[in-house]
Amino acid sequence: xxxxxxxxxxxxxxxxxxxxxxxxxxxxxxxxxxxxxxxxxxxxxxxxxxxxxxxxxxxxxxxxxxxxxxxxxxxxxxxxxxxxxxxxxxxxxxxxxxxxxxxxxxxxxxxxxxxxxxxxxxxxxxxxxxxxxxxxxxxxxxxxxxx
Amino acid sequence: xxxxxxxxxxxxxxxxxxxxxxxxxxxxxxxxxxxxxxxxxxxxxxxxxxxxxxxxxxxxxxxxxxxxxxxxxxxxxxxxxxxxxxxxxxxxxxxxxxxxxxxxxxxxxxxxxxxxxxxxxxxxxxxxxxxxxxxxxxxxxxxxxxxxxxxxxxxxxxxxxxxxxxxxxxxxxxxxxxxxxxxxxxxxxxxxxxxxxxxxxxxxxxxxxxxxxxxxxxxxxxxxxxxxxxxxxxxxxxxxxxxxxxxxxxxxxxxxxxxxxxxxxxxxxxxxxxxxxxxxxxxxxxxxxxxxxxxxxxxxxxxxxxxxxxxxxxxxxxxxxxxxxxxxxxxxxxxxxxxxxxxxxx
Amino acid sequence: xxxxxxxxxxxxxxxxxxxxxxxxxxxxxxxxxxxxxxxxxxxxxxxxxxxxxxxxxxxxxxxxxxxxxxxxxxxxxxxxxxxxxxxxxxxxxxxxxxxxxxxxxxxxxxxxxxxxxxxxxxxxxxxxxxxxxxxxxxxxxxxxxxxxxxxxxxxxxxxxxxxxxxxxxxxxxxxxxxxxxxxxxxxxxxxxxxxxxxxxxxxxxxxxxxxxxxxxxxxxxxxxxxxxxxxxxxxxxxxxxxxxxxxxxxxxxxxxxxxxxxxxxxxxxxxxxxxxxxxxxxxxxxxxxxxxxxxxxxxxxxxxxxxxxxxxxxxxxxxxxxxxx
Numbered sequence: 001x002x003x004x005x006x007x008x009x010x011x012x013x014x015x016x017x018x019x020x021x022x023x024x025x026x027x028x029x030x031x032x033x034x035x036x037x038x039x040x041x042x043x044x045x046x047x048x049x050x051x052x053x054x055x056x057x058x059x060x061x062x063x064x065x066x067x068x069x070x071x072x073x074x075x076x077x078x079x080x081x082x083x084x085x086x087x088x089x090x091x092x093x094x095x096x097x098x099x100x101x102x103x104x105x106x107x108x109x110x111x112x113x114x115x116x117x118x119x120x121x122x123x124x125x126x127x128x129x130x131x132x133x134x135x136x137x138x139x140x141x142x143x144x145x146x147x
Numbered sequence: 148x149x150x151x152x153x154x155x156x157x158x159x160x161x162x163x164x165x166x167x168x169x170x171x172x173x174x175x176x177x178x179x180x181x182x183x184x185x186x187x188x189x190x191x192x193x194x195x196x197x198x199x200x201x202x203x204x205x206x207x208x209x210x211x212x213x214x215x216x217x218x219x220x221x222x223x224x225x226x227x228x229x230x231x232x233x234x235x236x237x238x239x240x241x242x243x244x245x246x247x248x249x250x251x252x253x254x255x256x257x258x259x260x261x262x263x264x265x266x267x268x269x270x271x272x273x274x275x276x277x278x279x280x281x282x283x284x285x286x287x288x289x290x291x292x293x294x295x296x297x298x299x300x301x302x303x304x305x306x307x308x309x310x311x312x313x314x315x316x317x318x319x320x321x322x323x324x325x326x327x328x329x330x331x332x333x334x335x336x337x338x339x340x341x342x343x344x345x346x347x348x349x350x351x352x353x354x355x356x357x358x359x360x361x362x363x364x365x366x367x368x369x370x371x372x373x374x375x376x377x378x379x380x381x382x383x384x385x386x387x388x389x390x391x392x393x394x395x396x397x398x399x400x401x402x403x404x405x406x407x408x409x410x411x412x413x414x415x416x417x418x419x420x421x422x423x424x425x426x427x428x429x430x431x432x433x434x435x436x437x438x439x440x441x442x443x444x445x446x447x448x449x450x451x452x453x454x455x456x457x458x459x460x461x462x463x464x465x466x467x468x469x470x471x472x473x474x475x476x477x478x479x480x481x482x483x484x485x486x487x488x489x490x491x492x493x
Numbered sequence: 494x495x496x497x498x499x500x501x502x503x504x505x506x507x508x509x510x511x512x513x514x515x516x517x518x519x520x521x522x523x524x525x526x527x528x529x530x531x532x533x534x535x536x537x538x539x540x541x542x543x544x545x546x547x548x549x550x551x552x553x554x555x556x557x558x559x560x561x562x563x564x565x566x567x568x569x570x571x572x573x574x575x576x577x578x579x580x581x582x583x584x585x586x587x588x589x590x591x592x593x594x595x596x597x598x599x600x601x602x603x604x605x606x607x608x609x610x611x612x613x614x615x616x617x618x619x620x621x622x623x624x625x626x627x628x629x630x631x632x633x634x635x636x637x638x639x640x641x642x643x644x645x646x647x648x649x650x651x652x653x654x655x656x657x658x659x660x661x662x663x664x665x666x667x668x669x670x671x672x673x674x675x676x677x678x679x680x681x682x683x684x685x686x687x688x689x690x691x692x693x694x695x696x697x698x699x700x701x702x703x704x705x706x707x708x709x710x711x712x713x714x715x716x717x718x719x720x721x722x723x724x725x726x727x728x729x730x731x732x733x734x735x736x737x738x739x740x741x742x743x744x745x746x747x748x749x750x751x752x753x754x755x756x757x758x759x760x761x762x763x764x765x766x767x768x769x770x771x772x773x774x775x776x777x778x779x780x781x782x783x784x785x786x787x788x789x790x791x792x793x794x795x796x797x798x799x800x801x802x803x804x805x806x807x808x809x810x811x812x813x814x815x816x817x818x
Contacts, residue, residue: 053745054746057741087810092782101689144406280634423723470521474764
């Protein structure tokens with residue numbers, strides 16, 4: 001009995017990264033030769049506050065197994081206060097997803113600065129491990145998107 | 148004629164479902180709608196009207212037309228298969244069947260809608276006469292007799308049992324296939340059916356809307372009705388939701404859209420509502436720009452345009468679902484009455 | 494009720510208002526519709542205010558504010574929260590409205606009456622606003638039936654926000670606080686479920702959705718001129734219920750868009766043709782807002798900042814909030 005690489009579950013992870021801190025943090029992780037799984041697909045947004053709750057749901061609809069939002073640390077937002085609003089929105093949205101039965105671990109917010117390449121890499125490794133343990137997202141997926 | 152004891156109904160349903168797909172009214176989370184029978188499904192035949200009309204079985208709210216797949220820079224197109232299995236629509240009411248006849252006029256006229264035709268050809272309708280009509284019913288106004296539905300098989304509630312009468316060839320075939328669970332019935336049941344019918348018709352006479360007059364509503368009424376100032380007063384409470392159109396057994400408008408699956412496109416059609424602002428949206432914009440116009444369209448279509456194109460047949464069947472469900476308590480009866488009042492006042 | 498009609502006629506006659514927004518008597522005992530009245534004769538003949546006048550007229554004042562002249566609008570205590578919220582969002586014009594806060598003794602839900610097997614309704618006694626009937630006597634085609642007033646009340650009236658009007662020009666009539674249940678009890682019941690149970694519950698409820706948009710269109714907080722779900726440029730199929738996902742998307746986003754603005758007026762649940770308990774989404778957000786950011790009642794005033802348009806430096810982190818039990 002052997003499990004071939006193709007049958008192994010590889011989660012699809014969408015990471016929304018703010019342009020000013022977290023995207024630069026990801027960049028730093030890369031240039032520092034730190035690794036994180038290729039399952040994470042980064043979408044760059046101008047600010048964590050740009051992320052509409054619909055973006056998160058849309059990602060799940062199209063087959064993401066986990067969604068993470070990364071932005072500047074509170075107090076460090078390039079636009080002063082964007083991440084404070086994002087924090088409230090995501091707190092409510094994640095709580096709602098939990099309420100309708102989507103495991104809480106599938107969503108996450110992490111504040112990553114441009115200097116935190118190590119944190120970025122660690123966060124992504126942790127998140128991928130978490131989603132791998134949770135398995136495939138079947139509750140918010142749109143069945144039409146299955147191959 | 149045959150009969151089936153009410154306590155044996157699950158046996159009958161099981162026997163039908165063993166041979167073909169069976170749709171029947173089922174109560175799910177407090178609401179009764181038509182659903183597919185699976186092991187353990189309980190029929191809800193006591194609820195007179197399902198929330199959604201049974202048109203869903205012949206003209207689903209959403210159905211895929213074809214799927215396009217993109218693989219290795221190649222496109223493949225896969226048309227959706229037409230309905231090939233027989234199915235039974237169990238427990239439909241006379242008004243709903245009249246609704247299907249309205250849909251027939253639309254979808255079976257040239258160019259024929261093949262998806263609809265396939266479903267019509269494969270469906271056997273088992274109707275149940277309305278044991279206890281309700282205050283929102285006005286089917287008699289449109290010439291429907293709820294004591295004698297026009298179906299493949301008709302059932303009547305006789306208290307402890309249902310009478311079962313095959314009417315058409317399809318109905319006979321279904322009856323033969325489940326004859327093991329049916330009991331044959333004789334003169335006593337014939338008499339019970341006759342008295343049930345008389346009882347139903349007596350109630351119908353007492354319904355508040357039964358004597359609604361359709362005077363002035365026909366295919367030639369466009370000139371007198373279209374520009375009437377009554378519409379301007381009537382539409383005001385309308386919230387522009389689609390409830391009336393989506394619970395209606397005759398509303399037949401649909402939209403065709405593409406869904407991006409990430410690896411191709413799924414083209415589907417879904418019910419549309421003339422109450423919506425993007426209804427019949429075209430490149431040049433929309434031909435109805437105010438809610439008054441949209442509201443007027445719905446009733447003009449049912450009572451004027453449809454009869455004009457279909458030998459006088461109205462596309463309202465008096466099921467009363469819009470009367471029950473409109474969030475603003477508007478409905479076709481209020482429209483008809485408002486015009487009647489207007490005519491008297493003038 | 495005559496008192497209300499008389500006052501409306503006075504205000505019309507002295508030119509304070511040019512029209513009256515109220516309820517027009519229906520053709521069945523339980524279906525009055527929201528309507529404008531412009532003459533004393535029309536008011537006298539067709540105005541009605543009884544237990545079935547559940548519709549929240551604040552929503553209609555969005556359009557009413559655009560009309561020439563002042564409109565007299567009748568608002569029940571809970572409706573005034575919505576009106577305040579609309580003022581805050583600049584969606585209604587306070588100067589165009591003359592508000593009479595009217596008494597409310599709990600509004601009735603015809604679906605609840607019918608669910609008790611009372612069908613073929615010809616006449617209903619006990620729903621009048623005058624008098625103190627605690628039982629409805631219903632004359633039907635199938636005999637006379639009775640039902641306690643409380644058992645026929647809308648869900649929202651069991652969690653009544655109280656007798657006080659938040660905004661008004663004058664008050665008319667007595668109210669009764671009909672609260673006899675905990676507003677968040679049901680939300681807490683769901684929160685305590687396992688993810689599987691939660692999902693099964695919402696799947697079963699939302700699978701009934703027919704995408705009629707009644708919940709959205711009746712909502713006083715849903716006042717966008719163009720809804721994101723109506724946009725032809727938006728890539729989601731707003732009318733389709735092809736897959737259970739569409740409903741979840743719609744209902745989560747609908748509730749989210751009114752989070753912090755929803756006054757919990759209960760109109761969404763009242764109008765749903767499929768009886769989906771939509772307030773459970775709104776109340777979850779309200780409960781979370783109360784817990785995370787402090788007690789907040791949308792519409793209690795017309796000028797405070799909403800919870801999603803403000804923040805504090807020490808707000809709770811999203812990672813902390815969702816997983817708690």
